[in-house]
Amino acid sequence: MNMLEIENLHVVVQGQEILKGLSLVIRTGEVHAIMGPNGSGKSTLSYTLAGREGYEITEGRILYQGKNLAPLTPEERATRGMFLAFQYPVEIPGVTTMNFLKTALNAQRRARGEKELDAMSVLKSVREAASALNVPEEMLRRALNVGFSGGEKKRLEILQMTLFKPLLAILDETDSGLDIDALKLVAGGVNALRAPDRAMLVITHYQRLLDYIVPDRVHVLDKGRIVAEGGKELAHELEAKGYAGLARDAA
Amino acid sequence: MHPRATGARNHTQCDSLLIGKECGAHTVPYIECRNPSAQIEHEATTSKIADDQLFYCLSRGIGQEEAVALIVNGFCREVLQQLPMEFAVEAQKLVGISLEGSVG
Ligand SMILES: Nc1ncnc2c1ncn2[C@@H]1O[C@H](COP(=O)(O)OP(=O)(O)OP(=O)(O)O)[C@@H](O)[C@H]1O
Ligand SMILES: [Mg+2]
Numbered sequence: 048m049n050m051l052e053i054e055n056l057h058v059v060v061q062g063q064e065i066l067k068g069l070s071l072v073i074r075t076g077e078v079h080a081i082m083g084p085n086g087s088g089k090s091t092l093s094y095t096l097a098g099r100e101g102y103e104i105t106e107g108r109i110l111y112q113g114k115n116l117a118p119l120t121p122e123e124r125a126t127r128g129m130f131l132a133f134q135y136p137v138e139i140p141g142v143t144t145m146n147f148l149k150t151a152l153n154a155q156r157r158a159r160g161e162k163e164l165d166a167m168s169v170l171k172s173v174r175e176a177a178s179a180l181n182v183p184e185e186m187l188r189r190a191l192n193v194g195f196s197g198g199e200k201k202r203l204e205i206l207q208m209t210l211f212k213p214l215l216a217i218l219d220e221t222d223s224g225l226d227i228d229a230l231k232l233v234a235g236g237v238n239a240l241r242a243p244d245r246a247m248l249v250i251t252h253y254q255r256l257l258d259y260i261v262p263d264r265v266h267v268l269d270k271g272r273i274v275a276e277g278g279k280e281l282a283h284e285l286e287a288k289g290y291a292g293l294a295r296d297a298a
Numbered sequence: 299m300h301p302r303a304t305g306a307r308n309h310t311q312c313d314s315l316l317i318g319k320e321c322g323a324h325t326v327p328y329i330e331c332r333n334p335s336a337q338i339e340h341e342a343t344t345s346k347i348a349d350d351q352l353f354y355c356l357s358r359g360i361g362q363e364e365a366v367a368l369i370v371n372g373f374c375r376e377v378l379q380q381l382p383m384e385f386a387v388e389a390q391k392l393v394g395i396s397l398e399g400s401v402g
Contacts, residue, residue, distance in 0.1 A: 097357045100349070125359035137354035143370030147358075150368055155359035190372070207358065 048113070050075045050246035051096075052217050055107035058088075058271075060107070060131050065091045067271035068107070068127045071192065073215075073264075076164065076243045080257055081250045083268030089250045090134050095220045096248075097131040099126050111215065126158040128214030132204035133245050134250075145187040148173055152210060176209040179239075180232050197218040197224035205236045216240065217248045222256040234259030267293065277298040299331040299338070316372050318347035318364060343374075353362045367393075 051073040058066035063113050065088045073079050083089055084134050091103055093104045096109065098121035100180060109116040111129065119127070126238070139147065153163040154174075159291065164172075177187065180202050192200050218237070222230055237260050252283055257265070267275040275281065275293055285293055299306055314323035327340040347369050355365035374393055378386050 097353075098352050099357075121353065121356035122359050122361050124356055131357055133354065133357075137348075137350045139351055139354070139369060141375035144367055147368070150359035150364065151355075154361060154364060158361075186402055196342065211359075272314055 048075045049073065049110070050077075050112060051108040051248070053107070053115075054109075056092075056095070056104065056109065057106035058091060059103045060091060060101060064105070065271055066095070069268070069272055070107075071266060071273060073246045073248060075246055077263040078241065078247045078260060079249065079264045079266065080260075080262040080279075080282065081266050081268055082252065082285055084206045087269045089268055090219055092132055093134075093217050093248075093250065096124075096217055097121055108176055110231075112273060120156070121155070125211075125286045126155050129209055130211055130216045131210060132216070132218040134219040134223070136192050136195075136200040136204055138190070138253050140190050140196075142191050142271055143171070145173065145193050147191045148187075148207065148210060151207070153184075154282065155211065156188075176206050179209065182206055182238055183228075195280030198229050200225060202229060204232065205233050207241065208239050209236055212240065214244065215246050215248070217250070218248045220252065221249075222251050222253060228281055230256065231259060247290065254282040269294070299329075299333045299336040302331040303333050304335050306335075307331065307337045307339075309330070310341070312342040313377075314342070314344045315370060316344065317370065357359075 049072055051071070053069060053071040056066050056069040057064060069088070071079070071093065082090055083090070091102065092160065095104065096116070098119065104117060111124070123239070149166065149169045152169060156163055174184070177184065182202050186195070186199060186203070193201065195203065201224060204221060221233060225233060234256065241247070249256070249262060251257065262279055263278060265277055265284065266273050267281070269290065288296070299308065308329065310327055311331060311362055312325045314325065323344045325342040327342070329337060329338055329340065332358065347366065352365055355368060356362065360368065371390070372394060374389070377385060378389050381389060
């Protein structure tokens with residue numbers, strides 16, 4: 048079964064076509080990596096998958112768990128197991144991280160017809176996830192992402208992933224800005240979630256991350272299209288040659 | 299300012315948060331002052347719920363209305379926190395009521 052099927056996807060943002068016929072299939076249980084130069088459309092793809100307003104699909108389609116994704120609102124996608132770790136996590140002043148996590152967790156449970164969790168149970172799950180990722184409790188009492196360092200924000204994204212246990216996790220450059228210890232922790236969190244009924248799409252610039260999160264497939268995105276595909280060795284090849292070198296060899 | 303309030307200070311701050319596309323904020327400070335030694339300040343800011351804040355909440359499974367309420371409450375929190383408990387509770391409810399059905 049396929050978790051995600053993207054066929055000839057064209058996406059227009061503010062009148063400009065950014066994705067130009069992107070196709071990609073991720074089978075359930077697999078981890079795929081997307082690499083590609085700045086501005087190639089990686090974040091555009093992740094926002095389109097998460098359903099951000101203003102990302103208009105003009106051609107092609109996306110199937111999530113075999114069903115057309117387009118009609119679902121962002122919150123419905125989240126409720127149905129999709130999770131995006133943002134490249135630039137957003138600050139929300141005055142809303143404590145703990146309150147945000149509780150609100151999100153219970154909103155998802157309510158939408159799925161599950162019982163809401165009381166404050167104590169939420170606290171317990173959040174604490175567990177936090178300690179595994181070395182996120183200090185003091186951070187949970189601060190306003191969401193306000194004044195967090197780059198690495199702290201990224202770790203909080205992974206904490207949310209651990210908490211929500213998504214079926215399809217999309218990580219948009221979660222490794223950027225992480226020190227080596229944090230990178231290992233984050234990779235550990237991701238690997239812990241790897242399961243036959245889940246799938247992941249890992250966007251990264253660095254082969255280093257893929258030493259820890261070993262992908263089943265690597266795709267190279269350039270100018271809104273997949274230009275190369277291969278196994279994990281493709282990431283090494285890229286690291287050695289660069290995007291320009293890869294393009295030359297392909298030509 | 300009372301005529302006998304010599305050397306008194308006042309600071310009025312007015313922070314507006316715009317919700318939705320068809321609204322604006324007009325801040326008209328009105329301060330009466332009858333003592334020339336008083337210091338008076340007025341400050342106004344206007345911000346709006348940023349698209350990225352809203353989308354971040356939605357992407358976490360929080361519905362549109364609850365997301366707006368969360369962001370607005372966060373915005374108001376710093377002020378509400380300084381009110382005595384009984385006002386704080388009431389103000390919180392008022393914010394909740396006035397938001398109902400304001401987004402769609
Ligand atoms: N709102 C927008 N309006 C116009 N152009 C946009 C908008 N958002 C993105 N773009 C353009 O789309 C292209 C792809 O951007 P995107 O953020 O998807 O790249 P990326 O592959 O994630 O890059 P990076 O590696 O730097 O994160 C860029 O040229 C960018 O300028
Ligand atoms: Mg990006």
